[in-house]
Amino acid sequence: MDVDTPICRILDLARWAPSGDNTQNARFEILSPDAAIIHGFDTRAEVVYDLDGRASQLAIGALLETAAIAASGEGGALSITRNKGAAETQPTFEVRFVADAKTNADPLLQHVKSRSVNRRPLSMRALTRDELLELEGSIGPAFKVKWLHRASERLRVALMLFESAKIRLVTREAYEVHRSIIEWHAKFSEDKVPDQALGADPVTTRVMQYVLGSWERVKFFNRFLAGTWPPRIQLDLIPALACASHFAIVADRLPQTVDDQIEAGRAMQRFWLTATKLGLQLQPQMTPLIFARYANEDRPFSAHPNALSMAKAVRRGLVNRLGEHATAHCVFFGRIGAGKPAEARSIRKPFESVLVKAQGIQ
Numbered sequence: 061m062d063v064d065t066p067i068c069r070i071l072d073l074a075r076w077a078p079s080g081d082n083t084q085n086a087r088f089e090i091l092s093p094d095a096a097i098i099h100g101f102d103t104r105a106e107v108v109y110d111l112d113g114r115a116s117q118l119a120i121g122a123l124l125e126t127a128a129i130a131a132s133g134e135g136g137a138l139s140i141t142r143n144k145g146a147a148e149t150q151p152t153f154e155v156r157f158v159a160d161a162k163t164n165a166d167p168l169l170q171h172v173k174s175r176s177v178n179r180r181p182l183s184m185r186a187l188t189r190d191e192l193l194e195l196e197g198s199i200g201p202a203f204k205v206k207w208l209h210r211a212s213e214r215l216r217v218a219l220m221l222f223e224s225a226k227i228r229l230v231t232r233e234a235y236e237v238h239r240s241i242i243e244w245h246a247k248f249s250e251d252k253v254p255d256q257a258l259g260a261d262p263v264t265t266r267v268m269q270y271v272l273g274s275w276e277r278v279k280f281f282n283r284f285l286a287g288t289w290p291p292r293i294q295l296d297l298i299p300a301l302a303c304a305s306h307f308a309i310v311a312d313r314l315p316q317t318v319d320d321q322i323e324a325g326r327a328m329q330r331f332w333l334t335a336t337k338l339g340l341q342l343q344p345q346m347t348p349l350i351f352a353r354y355a356n357e358d359r360p361f362s363a364h365p366n367a368l369s370m371a372k373a374v375r376r377g378l379v380n381r382l383g384e385h386a387t388a389h390c391v392f393f394g395r396i397g398a399g400k401p402a403e404a405r406s407i408r409k410p411f412e413s414v415l416v417k418a419q420g421i422q
């Protein structure tokens with residue numbers, strides 16, 4: 061197949077949009093040099109963080125936004141139509157490139173490939189007024205940013221993340237996700253998260269690799285060796301203190317539908333690319349938001365007897381920081397700050413490997 065066509069170049073760039081744990085949850089069916097079907101899918105059957113498909117839908121929104129930005133670089137626009145008949149677990153979109161000589165390249169275009177999650181401690185320098193305004197302006201009128209930047213707020217968020225991280229480390233469902241998404245001894249990973257991008261020091265990383273080798277080891281370490289402490293301190297508590305601010309992107313309307321999540325994912329990606337353009341580093345912190353939602357819905361997300369009560373405590377922590385309304389309307393939560401770009405990162409599967417024929421996902 062000829063991949064040197066507008067639609068292939070657009071989708072090739074769109075693949076650099078982020079997805080939870082680098083799952084890359086979309087496949088492309090090329091219809092013509094200008095048109096394709098994007099077959100999204102969610103990971104609710106395997107991933108405890110995606111039981112309602114929302115994280116996957118955010119990633120698909122980010123992919124569509126990136127495709128639209130890429131289209132501007134081809135000198136045109138992208139029309140995007142969701143197939144309303146497709147199952148919610150497999151949202152499907154027809155995308156068509158329409159050339160328009162008047163289109164200018166989007167200023168975010170050049171940052172698509174360099175945008176990357178940064179899980180390391182960041183500078184605590186406060187964001188400037190210009191940075192705040194540009195970030196707030198990037199997400200469109202349907203969303204607002206709530207900043208949590210004071211030292212006392214960062215401390216409280218850090219403690220909330222510390223609690224949330226405990227759920228990740230003591231539930232078997234989360235263990236099954238972590239063991240399958242980390243690529244060990246890696247700086248880059250095409251289809252997972254490389255261990256060097258996790259943010260732990262080399263010794264802790266090796267201990268994590270050993271412990272994650274079996275669920276029995278996890279239980280033993282947690283029970284007798286305070287196994288949850290070192291990773292929670294290094295991966296959650298310290299980075300949460302070492303940043304300029306935490307942020308919540310809050311939708312005006314209560315997000316309920318797939319389309320709401322897609323819109324939110326588009327806003328998330330513009331915010332993240334704008335941060336990259338400003339030379340800022342960003343890390344999503346989605347698990348407290350996800351656990352808070354499960355708690356609110358009384359969703360039995362784990363067989364661990366205390367999982368739901370721990371999630372309820374995380375929810376209380378989030379509500380104390382954001383209030384009830386913003387907690388319910390929050391679509392993206394994370395931290396941001398100046399810093400060096402991450403050296404280790406997820407990369408992407410080869411373009412050819414995400415192409416599918418007319419039947420859909422293979």
Ligand SMILES: Cc1cc2nc3c(=O)[nH]c(=O)nc-3n(C[C@H](O)[C@H](O)[C@H](O)COP(=O)(O)O)c2cc1C
Binds near residue numbers: 080081177253
């Ligand atoms: C919806 C969504 C949720 C995410 N949640 C987290 C998170 O809770 N913690 C984290 O460290 N990274 C999170 N990430 C970052 C992804 O793991 C990361 O973007 C992905 O592995 C690709 O790597 P890249 O950003 O370097 O391209 C999230 C990304 C997306 C799109």
